[in-house]
Every structure is written in structure tokens, then in C-alpha cells.
Amino acid sequence: MTTPSKEALAKIAPVLTKRWLSPDAWKLSVYERLDGYTGLKKALKAHPDDLIQLIKDSGLRGRGGAGFPTGMKWGFIPQNDGKPHYLVVNADEGEPGTCQDLPLMMADPHSLIEGVIIASYAIRANFAAIYIRGEAIHAARRLRQAVDDARARGYLGRNILGSGFDLDVVVHSGAGAYICGEETALLDSLEGYRGQPRLRPPFPATHGLYNSPTVVNNVETIATVPYIVLGGSAWFRTMGTEKSPGTKIFSVSGRVVQPGQYECGLGVTLRQLIELCGGMKPGHNLRFWTPGGSSTPLLTDEHLDAPLDFEGMMGVGTMLGTAAVQIFSDQDCPVYATYRWIEFYHHESCGKCTPCREGNYWMKGILRRILSGQGTHADLDTLLDACDNLLGRSFCALGDGATSPVTSSIKYFKQDYLDYIEGRKAPMFSPGELVGAH
Amino acid sequence: MTSVQNHPLLDPALRESALEIIARYPEGKQRSALLPMLHLVQSAEGYVTPHGVAFCAELLGITKAEVSAVATFYTMYKRRPTGDWLVSVCTNTMCGVSGGDKIFDTLKEYLGVGHNQTTPEGDITLEHAECLAACDYAPVVTVNYEFYDEMDADKTMSLVKALQNGERPQPSRGARLCTFKELSRQLAGFSEERDGVMGDGPAGAPTLAGNRVAEQYGISVPGFDPDTPIGSREQKPAEKPASAPKAASDSKPAGDGPVVQDPKGAKNA
Numbered sequence: 001m002t003t004p005s006k007e008a009l010a011k012i013a014p015v016l017t018k019r020w021l022s023p024d025a026w027k028l029s030v031y032e033r034l035d036g037y038t039g040l041k042k043a044l045k046a047h048p049d050d051l052i053q054l055i056k057d058s059g060l061r062g063r064g065g066a067g068f069p070t071g072m073k074w075g076f077i078p079q080n081d082g083k084p085h086y087l088v089v090n091a092d093e094g095e096p097g098t099c100q101d102l103p104l105m106m107a108d109p110h111s112l113i114e115g116v117i118i119a120s121y122a123i124r125a126n127f128a129a130i131y132i133r134g135e136a137i138h139a140a141r142r143l144r145q146a147v148d149d150a151r152a153r154g155y156l157g158r159n160i161l162g163s164g165f166d167l168d169v170v171v172h173s174g175a176g177a178y179i180c181g182e183e184t185a186l187l188d189s190l191e192g193y194r195g196q197p198r199l200r201p202p203f204p205a206t207h208g209l210y211n212s213p214t215v216v217n218n219v220e221t222i223a224t225v226p227y228i229v230l231g232g233s234a235w236f237r238t239m240g241t242e243k244s245p246g247t248k249i250f251s252v253s254g255r256v257v258q259p260g261q262y263e264c265g266l267g268v269t270l271r272q273l274i275e276l277c278g279g280m281k282p283g284h285n286l287r288f289w290t291p292g293g294s295s296t297p298l299l300t301d302e303h304l305d306a307p308l309d310f311e312g313m314m315g316v317g318t319m320l321g322t323a324a325v326q327i328f329s330d331q332d333c334p335v336y337a338t339y340r341w342i343e344f345y346h347h348e349s350c351g352k353c354t355p356c357r358e359g360n361y362w363m364k365g366i367l368r369r370i371l372s373g374q375g376t377h378a379d380l381d382t383l384l385d386a387c388d389n390l391l392g393r394s395f396c397a398l399g400d401g402a403t404s405p406v407t408s409s410i411k412y413f414k415q416d417y418l419d420y421i422e423g424r425k426a427p428m429f430s431p432g433e434l435v436g437a438h
Numbered sequence: 439m440t441s442v443q444n445h446p447l448l449d450p451a452l453r454e455s456a457l458e459i460i461a462r463y464p465e466g467k468q469r470s471a472l473l474p475m476l477h478l479v480q481s482a483e484g485y486v487t488p489h490g491v492a493f494c495a496e497l498l499g500i501t502k503a504e505v506s507a508v509a510t511f512y513t514m515y516k517r518r519p520t521g522d523w524l525v526s527v528c529t530n531t532m533c534g535v536s537g538g539d540k541i542f543d544t545l546k547e548y549l550g551v552g553h554n555q556t557t558p559e560g561d562i563t564l565e566h567a568e569c570l571a572a573c574d575y576a577p578v579v580t581v582n583y584e585f586y587d588e589m590d591a592d593k594t595m596s597l598v599k600a601l602q603n604g605e606r607p608q609p610s611r612g613a614r615l616c617t618f619k620e621l622s623r624q625l626a627g628f629s630e631e632r633d634g635v636m637g638d639g640p641a642g643a644p645t646l647a648g649n650r651v652a653e654q655y656g657i658s659v660p661g662f663d664p665d666t667p668i669g670s671r672e673q674k675p676a677e678k679p680a681s682a683p684k685a686a687s688d689s690k691p692a693g694d695g696p697v698v699q700d701p702k703g704a705k706n707a
Contacts, residue, residue, distance in 0.1 A: 136571065
């Protein structure tokens with residue numbers, strides 16, 4: 001167990017996670033005692049446009065992976081257009097490695113509900129939906145209770161706290177489809193269709209849920225809103241970096257002493273995160289890691305000091321993604337890890353576009369062949385060729401994301417592939433299981 | 439076989455529930471009720487049967503083909519009878535390398551069934567799952583989607599044997615177990631009705647890990663004043679920043695970060 005350095009400790013910043021230490025914070029009475037719904041009361045006295053400006057000023061960027069400025073997204077909603085507006089919260093957490101939204105909704109569900117009400121008021125929405133991953137029933141249960149309790153207390157429903165503002169919130173469980181984390185697939189799913197992405201433009205800001213102006217935001221993004229309303233944009237900007245302000249919950253998993261949720265200012269480095277986690281597990285040395293889930297290209301021990309913010313990760317050829325930091329050691333095989341991720345993308349591809357549906361099918365087969373000791377040198381070219389046909393040519397980001405582990409693992413760990421191909425490493429699967437793979 | 443008269447989908451209470459689901463969505467947008475209604479039919483029959491498809495189609499005014507197209511798209515809608523206990527083993531990369539692969543192989547051998555298959559007794563359905571969003575607790579197993587954290591093959595065998603003996607071992611987080619059909623009703627969006635269940639499942643060590651470090655070193659976030667005014671376009675510009683904390687300049691990284699007190703608690707070196 002290592003002791004974290006002063007620099008690492010300076011990055012820890014419990015804002016969103018602070019209430020998690022109170023085991024009953026999911027109860028309305030406890031939440032209120034811990035300053036819950038004070039942000040809402042303050043927000044309802046402000047003009048909605050001023051709230052949008054506040055979020056713009058704060059520099060808050062979407063926490064679901066893309067990092068789009070939240071205030072700008074809200075500002076895209078046309079006002080006085082005579083159409084209903086909608087807020088949809090993307091709680092379909094499923095990007096491999098990502099696990100901060102479920103604990104947040106479990107421990108502090110009202111913080112999300114409070115954010116939903118404020119955001120809906122700002123964009124003038126009277127109906128909001130929280131689309132939560134089906135399997136996350138433990139968190140959905142708490143959210144539904146929170147919605148019921150908030151309604152009973154007058155925080156939801158008609159004329160909220162005498163403001164004249166009405167809002168209904170529905171907690172909608174999905175049914176097991178990673179693709180529904182893609183915002184337009186989510187909207188189709190919420191409308192009762194197969195979760196397949198829509199062609200953009202038009203964007204959800206004008207043609208979203210039920211073809212009306214819609215904001216789709218991630219759980220963490222919305223849960224951050226009440227704190228900005230209370231503390232102000234200038235305070236928010238005292239954390240994180242200039243272009244990536246605020247805190248982010250980093251989901252750290254894998255070969256460290258204490259995996260878990262670490263809320264830090266954006267810009268923390270992997271070296272600092274590992275220190276906060278008590279160091280690497282005994283007997284494990286860092287070999288490769290994802291900065292933000294499996295859809296973000298892998299990094300190695302060369303990147304220990306790259307800042308984990310939107311720009312810093314782009315600077316080293318990857319993305320911050322969901323800040324799902326999965327840490328693998330010299331005891332883990334990057335080829336096998338890639339194979340398992342591609343099996344995932346193959347399973348989760350919605351089938352709408354050919355590059356993703358076929359590309360993942362073939363990449364999975366080729367990776368399995370390599371791991372079975374039957375691969376050829378040409379297989380590596382075929383994999384990269386498949387990635388060329390996927391990246392930028394698939395209908396949505398799922399296909400783009402699938403190329404990340406493949407191209408980055410070949411870039412950094414080609415020797416591992418060659419060891420299987422040239423027979424230096426024992427096959428992981430028996431060739432007998434490979435009928436039809438050639 | 440259930441006779442047509444007693445068919446669970448003909449229960450008026452179920453129809454009532456379906457109408458309640460439809461009413462949650464804006465007027466004229468009843469098709470949004472389809473996903474929850476498919477969960478509802480699973481709560482009656484344990485899987486999506488042709489009857490279940492017809493039930494949804496009729497109430498929503500869409501065709502059976504449209505309902506089937508949706509039902510077959512999503513993993514959680516089962517097309518064959520499902521046991522009371524749906525045991526899912528995460529075999530995505532992190533859980534896989536941490537022991538999930540071994541757990542799945544062990545269960546396959548013990549239960550004599552493969553992925554998405556149900557034991558001959560009909561009580562347990564086994565599946566391997568993709569990332570269940572609990573990587574900090576890897577490897578994880580779920581029973582009816584309730585989590586059992588930091589598992590291994592032996593612990594999972596004990597869990598499954600307990601289920602076979604009629605026990606309901608307490609999950610690591612979340613509520614105590616209920617059957618797949620009972621759970622499906624909650625997936626359809628109905629509130630938990632069991633007493634005392636909502637408080638089940640305190641957060642585990644990984645969830646609180648960052649907080650514990652902050653606590654140990656006395657770290658809190660400074661400068662948070664809940665009375666900071668929300669700027670208004672109607673105010674004169676000069677008034678706006680008066681009582682707000684000084685904004686980080688545009689040219690430098692923001693702030694000094696949180697306050698770190700003297701790390702006296704560093705006794706874990």
C-alpha cells in the first residue's frame with residue numbers, strides 16, 4: 001500500500017459523492033437535511049435563461065463521453081416555438097469499465113431528481129424521462145421511490161413549490177441493449193422501438209423525443225447542476241482545468257489495491273489515481289489501461305502523467321470518454337482483452353449498418369483465431385483494414401468505438417499478437433472450437 | 439398447459455397495470471409503454487410468449503410483428519421459459535480476467551447448461567452477461583439482476599446451491615431477492631412494495647473509496663457558498679460578480695484545487 005502524494009491528494013474533491021457517506025441519503029428527509037432541494041428553490045426564483053447562462057459560464061461539459069458543453073446544448077432548444085420540450089436523462093450505463101452512475105443513483109437518487117427539475121425548468125420541459133439500464137434495477141428502485149417522495153412533497157407535479165412550473169418525471173427501465181446509450185437510439189427505444197440510432201441532422205435539440213426539441217444529458221451531468229446553481233460558475237471553475245472545469249467521478253477498476261469511485265478535479269493523472277487507490281496490487285505491474293471505457297484507445301505506462309481531461313487525453317491519441325479507468329497489469333493479455341471487447345461490440349451492434357455489423361463479426365473471428373494459435377501475419381492487416389472500414393464509416397459511435405481497442409492494442413502490443421501467430425505463446429483456445437473460422 | 443380461461447394475461451388486474459403504464463407517457467405517445475409492457479408480460483408468464491406479444495399489440499394498437507421486432511431486439515426479453523432465478527455471470531474483459539470466465543465455466547459444468555439455457559428442473563437460467571457496470575467490484579455475478587460482488591467460482595457455487603435449496607442469499611448491494619416474475623413487475627416501473635426493502639444494500643468499500651481517502655486526509659472542497667447569486671441579464675454587469683468568488687482567469691488552469699490538511703492520518707504506508 002502506497003501513501004498518496006500531496007499532488008494526488010490535491011485532486012480529490014468530493015462534491016457529487018459527498019452525500020454517499022450517509023447511508024440513508026436516498027431518503028428524502030435525510031437528503032433535505034443535507035441541503036437537498038435548496039438548489040431547486042434557488043433556481044425556481046431565477047429566470048430560466050439565466051440558468052442556461054449560468055451553466056454556460058460554468059463550462060460544464062457532458063460527462064457521458066463526448067464532453068459537449070452542457071449549457072450550449074440547453075441553449076440550442078428553440079424557445080417560444082409552441083412545441084413541447086423534453087429532458088431525457090441517459091442512465092443506460094454500460095460502456096465496459098463504467099460504473100459511476102449506478103452508485104450515484106443508488107446512494108443519492110434525489111440529487112439526480114433535483115438536477116432534472118432544474119434542467120427541465122431551464123429548457124421549459126414539462127415531461128422528463130430517466131432512461132435507466134434495465135439490469136440496474138437496484139438503482140431504478142431507489143429512483144422510483146425518490147420520484148414518488150419528491151412528488152408527495154411538491155417538488156414534482158403541478159405548480160412546483162408555487163412557481164407555476166409543472167413537471168412529470170418517468171423512470172423508464174431499458175431491456176438490455178448497450179446501443180441505447182447512444183442518444184438517438186435511446187430516443188427510439190424510449191418511443192417503443194428497437195434501439196437503433198437515427199440519422200443526424202436533425203439533432204435532438206430540434207427533433208428529439210416525439211420529434212420535439214429535446215435535451216439528452218448523462219446522469220452525472222445533471223446531478224452536477226444543483227451544485228453549480230448553489231456554488232456558482234466561478235466556484236465550479238476553481239476545480240478541474242480551464243477547458244475541462246469541475247470534478248468527475250473516476251471509476252477505477254482492475255489491478256490496484258482499492259478499486260472504486262474517486263471523484264477528482266479533471267486533469268488528475270493516472271499516476272495520481274493509482275496512488276489514491278493505494279498503488280498497484282502486489283505482484284502486478286501496470287501494462288495497459290483505458291482512460292474512459294473500452295471505446296477509448298488503450299494507453300500504457302508511458303502515459304502515467306497525461307492529464308485526464310478532455311484535451312489531455314486527445315493529446316495522447318485517445319479520449320476521456322466516461323472516465324472509466326480500467327487498469328491491467330503484466331499478468332493480463334492485451335490480445336485477449338481486445339478479443340473480449342470485440343465480442344462485446346459484436347453482441348451489442350444493433351445491425352443497422354453494415355460496417356459495424358459485419359466488421360465486428362469478422363474481427364471477433366480473426367481475434368479468436370489468433371488466440372487459438374491459428375493466426376497469420378495477414379490477419380493483422382485484415383484487422384486494421386476492417387478498422388479502416390469501420391472508423392468514420394459506421395452509422396454511430398458504437399462502430400467507431402469498436403476500432404479503439406483493436407488499433408491501439410496493435411499499435412502498442414504488436415509483439416503480443418506475433419507471439420500467438422508465431423507460436424511463442426500457448427494458444428488460449430483449442431483450434432477444435434474454430435470450425436468455420438477460416 | 440394453462441387453459442385459455444385462466445391464462446395469466448387475461449387477469450383483469452394485469453390489464454389494469456398495462457393501462458397504468460400507458461398513462462405514464464404523454465397523450466398520444468402510448469407506444470412508449472411498449473418496453474415496460476413487455477416486462478409486464480414477463481411478470482405474468484416468465485418470458486415473452488406469442489400471447490404476450492398479442493396482448494401488447496392489442497393494447498397499443500400496433501401489429502404483432504411490430505411488437506415481436508422490439509421483443510427480439512433486447513436481451514432481457516426472454517423467448518423461452520425462464521427459471522425463477524436468472525443467474526448472470528459477467529464475462530466482459532475486467533470481470534473475465536478477474537475470474538468471471540472461470541466462474542461461468544464452473545457453473546456451466548455444474549448445472550449442465552450453457553448460455554441462455556435453463557436447468558431441466560426449470561429453476562435456474564444461466565447466462566453470461568456483458569459489462570454490468572460494477573467493474574470496481576469485479577468479478578460480479580447477478581441473480582435476477584441483484585449483485586453479488588467480488589465473487590469466485592467457489593462462492594458462486596455456494597450461491598447457486600443455496601438457490602437450489604430454496605434459500606435466498608442476501609445480495610451484496612440492493613434489495614433482497616425476489617423471483618424473476620416478481621422482479622419483472624418492478625422493471626415494468628411499479629414501485630417496490632415489500633416492506634423494508636428500500637434500505638437494503640449499503641454501499642460497498644469500492645463505492646466509498648474516494649470518500650474514505652478524503653475523510654482520512656481531512657479533504658473538503660473549499661469556496662462553496664450556497665448563497666452565491668445566480669447572475670441575471672437584467673442586472674447591471676458591474677453588480678454581477680460583486681459577491682461571487684473570483685473566477686479563474688481564462689489563461690490559467692483553474693484554482694488551487696481542494697484544501698489538503700496535514701496528512702496526519704497517513705499511517706498506512
